[in-house]
Amino acid sequence: MDQEQRYQSPGSTTPADAGLAERPLVRIVDDDPDVRMALAELLESVGIDAAAFASTREWLESGLVDRPGCLILDVRMPGSSGLDLQHHLVRSGDPKPIIFLTGHGDIPMTVQAMKAGAVDFLTKPVRDQTLLDAVAAGIERDRVQRANANAVRRHLDLLAVLTPRERQVLAEVARGRLNKQIAFDLGISQITVKLHRSNVMRKMQASSVGELIRAWEAIPQALRERRS
Amino acid sequence: MARALGASNDHRDPVVEETVGARQAGEDRFRMLIHHTPTPLWYVDARDAGEVFERLRAEGVTDIAAHLDAHPELVEIAKDIVLVTEINRAAVALFGAGAATDLIRPVRYLFAATPDMAKRVMVAHFEGRRNYVEQARMATFDGRVRDVVFSVTYPAPPEHLDTTFITMEDITERLRTEAQLRRLQADFAHAARVSMLGELATSIAHEVRQPLAAIVTNAETGLRWLAREEPNLAKARELIGRIAASALRANDIIQRVRSMAAKQEPERLALDLAEVVDEALHFVRHDLDAQGITLLRVDAGELPPVVGDRVQLQQVVVNLLVNGIQAIAQANARERRIELKIDVDGTDAVTLSVHDTGPGVAEADLGCVFDGFFTTKDTGMGIGLSICQSIIAEHGGEIGVTNHPAGGAMFRVSLPVGDDARPGG
Known part of the structure; x- marks a missing residue:
């Protein structure tokens, strides 16, 4: 049973593989051993690494390393349901794309899942190509999400170096305010504002105001303010 | 009585004669009563058989049953040497005989429809028992077969050894009525079962769809391996093996549903209640999951078998679980749990309890939840629990409901431990 519960394709177990951490891994959670083995085999046949789990808890407890990829989840499983897990992931800041x-086809449930960010909602028995297309889309979405998250993390690190005053100036610049308006609002001279601006540009490693504003806007609202 | 004794002291001989005469008169009156009693009755002279037994004892035979098995001809001889000496009117009527004399002959005709009984009657006689009772069938002279309770009373010294009594009670009608009732009960249980399967259709479809989903995916993956420039036969073989296994699993599920839906005579087999529960769970697993209900199951270690009909007992378990699921769902209970416990009650009963976290049963309703057509549900005919009760009663058990101190309803079924697992009937 233990062997059945977690299926890892041979390709994913080579620790020497330097690119391993960036190779996509698809996690499958289905309480039916036949089904999850079959899904893992299908992915393996097209060279995608897969890990299969009998329950969401088993998966959460497995402590697998962070790798790009997506989830294939049976909606209704004993214990915690697929939708519950989806909410859990969104809350914990790891919104892995999920193929349900x-x-x-339970329509209210489908709507709920799609709103919460599901990639696809497929009906069992699922055709191979349909599933593989959904997996490809899921992996792609995760790649984009991870790239964005990386950028945000980098910008946040840079943001941390700004002084409170520089951050204030940045926020005003991002709102499209002119130097003299900013100077008036903050009660400082325009020269000082210009000085802050150039410091901000340098510290944020932005080569243009446009780039600076994009970086600022990529950072979620809550995080922009938290470190001020 | 005292006067009679005093009299015998004075005139010995006449009194003896008088006493004999009185006894004779008393015996005649007694015989007249017996003749008219509605219970069919036979006087049988088994002295010749007694002599055979004496001879066997002298030869050192102690296990008479084994001896008769080895010498069945002794039984056949006994059927001819043991004689009916007298019968009453009811016996004549029972056997549809034209005249009383038709019945006054060797006992062979009493064993025509249940030949094996002769041996058992002899064994009881040999062992010196006073009575032997068996339910048997009698082939009557006018070609009918009657079910009777056949009772033998053997004489023991100082009684007249020439008189063994046989009485019979005709229970043909009673058995027929009972059979009819049982058939009605089984029909009713079957109807309820089919309606229950209808309610569980989604659950069952899901159960079947799982292996089918595995089959489809494994087949398509197999085709992918075969379509490669260098087909991977080992993979294809492995996948085909799994396809076969999943197909068999799907078939098992269908088989289970089929036996649930089938209309068949209830059986009486030795059953492990834990196994019955395992099978029943297949029908409700999906409903439990869909309602987000956790099932806690506690089994006592070694369970003695109960005797009964597998499908009917499964039906009871499914019914109780569906009941619990619906109670929790309808009340939208925050705690969603069903505890199913199988336990041993002393040495003579196995119990099953199903405790849900629903709202429990209203005090006023506790007395009538097992009544037919009683329901508190929006949908449902209110026959489920009444069927459960009649099935459990048919199995010699009991079912009851209480509100658990911790909340929720608790149904408890108690079934007698069966030591006489008989195949069929």
Whole structure:
């Protein structure tokens, strides 16, 4: 049973592989051993690494390393349901794209899942190409999400170096305010504002005001303010 | 009585004669009563058989049953040497005989429809028992077969050894009525089962769809391996093996549903209640999951078998679980749990309890939840629990409901431990 519960394709177990951490891994959670083995085999046949788990808890406890990829989840499973897990992931800041599998297309549930960020909602039995297309889309979405998250992390690190005053100036610049307006609002001279601006540009490693504003806007609202 | 004794002291001989005469008169009156009693009755002279037994004892035979098995001809001889000496009117009527004399002959005709009984009657006689009772069938002279309770009373010294009594009670009608009732009960249980399967259709479809989903994916993956420039036969072989296994699993599920839906005579087999529960769970697993209900199961270690009909007992378990699921769902309970416990009650009963976290049963309703057509649900006919009760009663058990101190309803079924697992009937 233990062997069945986690299936790892041979390709994913080579520790010497330097690119391993960036190779996509698809996690499958389905309480039916036949189904999850079959799905893992299908992915393996097209060279995608897969890990299969009997329950969401088993997966959460497995402590797998962070790798790009997506999830294939049976909607209704004993214990914690697929939708519950989805909410859990969103809250914990790891919004892995999820492909839901369901025994029967339950429309309210589909809507709920799609709103929460599901990539696809497929009905069992699922055709191979349909699933592989959904997996490809899921992996791609995760790649984009991870790239964005990396950028945000980098910008946040840079942001941390700004003084409170520089951050204030940056926020005003991002709102499209002119130097003299900023100077008036903050009660400082325009020269000082210009000085802050150039410091901000340098510290944020931005080569243009446009780039600076994009970096600022990529950072979620809550995080922009938290470190001020 | 005292006067009679005093009299015998004075005139010994006449009194003896008088006493004999009185006894004779008393015996005649007694015989007249017996003749008219509605219970069919036979006087049988088994002295010749007694002599055979004496001879066997002298030869050192102690296990008479084994001896008769080895010498069945002794039984056949006994059927001819043991004689009916007298019968009453009811016996004549029971056997549809034209005249009383038809019945006054060797006992062979009493064993025509249940030949094996002769041996058992002899064994009891040999062992010196006073009575032997067996339910048997009698082939009557007018070609009918009657079910009777056949009772033998053997004489023991100082009684008249020439008189063994046989009485019979005709229970044909009673058995027929009971059979009819049982058939009605089984029909009713079957109807309820089919309706229950209808309610569980989604659950069952899901159960079947799982292996089918695995089959489809494994087949398509197999085709992918085969379509490669260098087909991977080992992979394809492995996948085909799994396809076969999943197909068999799907078939098992269908088989289970089929036996649930089938209309068949209830059986009486030795069953492990834990196994019955395992099978029942297949029908409700999906509903439990869909409602987000956790099932806590506690089994006592070694369970003695109960005797009964597998499908009917499964039906009871499914019914109780569906009941719990619906109670929790309808009340939208925050705590969603069903505890299913199988336990041993002393040495003579196995119990099953199902405790849900629903709202429990209203005090006023506790007395009538097992009544037919009683329901508190929006949908449902209110026959489920009444069927459960009749099935459990048919199995010699009991079912009851209480509100658990911790909340929720708790149904408890108690079934007698079966030591006489009989195949069929």
